[in-house]
Amino acid sequence: MYTLRLIPGTPDAVLSALAEVLEGSGTPFAPLPADPAGAARVRQAAAPDEPLEADCAVVLTTSGSSGEPKGVLLSREALIASAMATHDRLGGPGQWLLPMQPYFVGGLQILTRSVLAGTTPVVAGDNFTAAAETMTGVRRYTAMVPTQLARYLESEPDALRSFDAIVIGGAATSAELKARAAAEQVNAIPAYGMTETGSGCVYAGVPLEGTEVGFEGDRILIKGPTLFSGYRLRPELTAEVLRDGWFRTQDRGRLVDGRLQVIGRLDDVIISGGVNVTLPAVQTRLLQHPEVLDAVVLGVPDAEWGSRVVAFVVGEAGRDELRDFVAEELPRTWAPREVVRLAALPMLASGKVDRQGLLDGVR
Incomplete structure (x- = not known):
């Protein structure tokens, strides 16, 4: 049984280690972020000194945006699939541009695709347009999170248009952002997936070849060859989420005209004072306010209410004004009891909002 290698989470180091495991000659590895806190989370979740479970090529650590990071075991077969x-x-192998860190599954899979395609990945660095201009592949691809797409649409739309396809993952892509990309003639393809599914496994609502989507109530279930093998040294948690070949996600969804529509997370519905509150609906309403630039709405444990609705808002609007605005369209009981005004929402390196950090700041 192999032990787990810890390697630098740089594009060159990860690319080299990936090439070895994909051809079957390398040993399993976990890439480390450069920042000490991130590296410490990986060391904790990956547990390099413990014997490694079978059927593992790479251990990636979940971002921990809403809880404790977990070590996700990905097999060689899952990466390749x-x-x-x-x-x-997308229409065939091509050359990929890497605008994200390869110690997250989206970045790692850009490098995996490059190895299997026999093409040289281009690292975006600090100049996205200059990096895109160095690409020589017949087909040109990249992948990024919605925050990056929004920024590049503002500053470098010509570079975005030069790609045959841009896969957007890591967080939900808003209808407004999709419309902006379409207006700029940018082929942005929203993808649904996560570390446990080997990156995106549903593109524009349609599962990739070999992937099946099912439901348990409105909980999204995923089945297919890209699934992870389990959580590092967490057999009970693995058994809870992997059943009969299906991965029980924490997301809620439905089929609309045969396409998967993700409608939120299971923990997006909280009970506050005996009332069920759908947090995404409150967040969507707040974002319609002319003085709200960005917002996220969370449920915070509360001794009196069970959970209280807290809105973290970028903008000038005050609490009472926002409560009234929400109550114009939604039940008054859904209006946030607390509004925290911020200069910007805190983001993780993965491009997701640091939900756990926000929760820790108000408890």
């Missing part, structure tokens, strides 16, 4: 299905959906 994801990369091949992505190329099949």
Whole structure:
């Protein structure tokens, strides 16, 4: 049984280690972020000194945006299946640009696709347009989170248009952002997936080849060859989420005209004072206010209410004004009891809002 290697989470180091495990000659590894806190989370979740479970090529650590980070075991077969299905959906292998860190699954899979395609990935660095201009592949692809897409649409739309396809993952892509990309003639493809599914496994609502989508109530279930093997040294948690070949996600969804529509997380519905509150609906309403630039709405444990609705808002609007605004369209009982005004929402390196950090700041 192999022990787990810890390697620097740089593009060159991860690319080299990936090439070895994909050809079957390398040993399993976990990439470390450069920042000490991130590296400490990986060391904790990956547990390099413990014997490694079978069927593992890479251990990636979940971002911990809403809880304790977990070590996700990805097999060589899962990595390959994801990369091949992505190329099949996009129209064939191509050259990839890497604008994100390779110690997250989205960045890692850009490098996996590059190895399998026999192409050299280009690292975006600090100049996205200059990096894109160095690409020579017949087909040109990249992947990024919605925050990056929004920024590049503002500053570098010509570079975005030069790609045959841009896969957008890591967080939900808003209808407004999709419309902006379409207006700029940018082929942005929203993808649904996570570390446990080997990156995106549903593109524009349609599962990749080999992937199946099911439901348990409105909980989204995923089945297919890209799934992870389990959580590092967490057999009970693995058994809870992997059942009969299906991965029980924490997301809620439905089929609309045959396409998967993700409608939120299971913990997006809280009970506050005996009333069920759908947090995404409150967040969507707040974002319609002309003085709200950005917002996220969370449920915070509360001794009196069970959970209280707290809105973290970027903008000038005050609490009473926002409560009234929410109550114009939604039940008054859904209006946030607390509004925390911020200069900007805190983001993790993965491009997701640091929900756990926000919760820790108000408890």
